[in-house]
Amino acid sequence: MAEKENRRITDLGTLKALAHPLRMKLYRLLFVAEAATASQLAEQVDEAVSLVSYHLRKLAEHGLVEEAEPRSGDARERWWQPATGGVTVRDEDFRDAPEKAAAHLAASRLFQDQRSEMYRTYLDQRAHWGTAWNEAASDSESLLRLTPAELTELQKELLDVVKRHDDRARARAAAGETEGRENVALHVYGFPFRV
Structure with missing residues (x-):
């Protein structure tokens, strides 16, 4: 993926679009994969392809993901990629109204919960990673x-x-x-x- 700029989210609509548990998982998976289809992502999150497609379109409406060049010969497949090199969400952009502050707090808690879940998953699976990865991992x-x-x-x-x-x-x-x-x-x- 060509290097893209990080995007600072400053509007409530985009924050709410990203701060949905499934959408944030999809965004993170897409960011790691660099490009994927709704079918590929649906397998990873154990959800229906139609639901994943819907949430990808919602992320696209806010400029968080975009269509990517097809990676296969199947013209029916729609490929997606992150629209930016990442996102930044800062408290200072959501302090000026109670609704904004509440949405930022809810988003921050969701992001923290998902990060904690990622680490708990590693802890549960660490025996399968082998010595080199376990010695390299840090806490x-x-x-x-x-x-x-x-x-x-x-x-x-x-x-x-x-x-x-x-x-x-x-x-x-x-x-x-x-x-x-x-x-x-x-x-x-x-x-x-x-x-």
């Missing part, structure tokens, strides 16, 4: 004492490191280095708390 917690500006700087530095590694890995995969390569989720949270 850590750091308790820091920072200012908002320092946390912002830390977040930017971490995202820069992640992007550098992603760019390198994609280039290697494009060059044919696919042996041992798997999808990897990296979830990082930085938030204040009081004890």
Whole structure:
């Protein structure tokens, strides 16, 4: 997939379109696959093809996914791909009205729940991943004492490191280095708390 820009979601309609449990799963699966048909995605989420097609069209209405070039000779198949290189949803874009703040909170909780479920699935299946992947997988917690500006700087530095590694890995995969390569989720949270 050609490198696409990350899209910052600032409108309530697009946030609500993405913040549907099945749509978010479909978006994530499509992002990982780079392109897929509704039939392929339906198998992965154990839902009817017609339901998956409906939700893909809803995501497309908000510019989150788009039709892709066909990857097979079957003209009846409709291929889909992410329309952007990812999405960003920020609290500051949804603070100006109670309905927006509530929708952002609900979306954030859904995203967190799905990320936690991804990690729980890995934990349940880790015996099947083998020693190398289990030694490479990480789970850590750091308790820091920072200012908002320092946390912002830390977040930017971490995202820069992640992007550098992603760019390198994609280039290697494009060059044919696919042996041992798997999808990897990296979830990082930085938030204040009081004890």
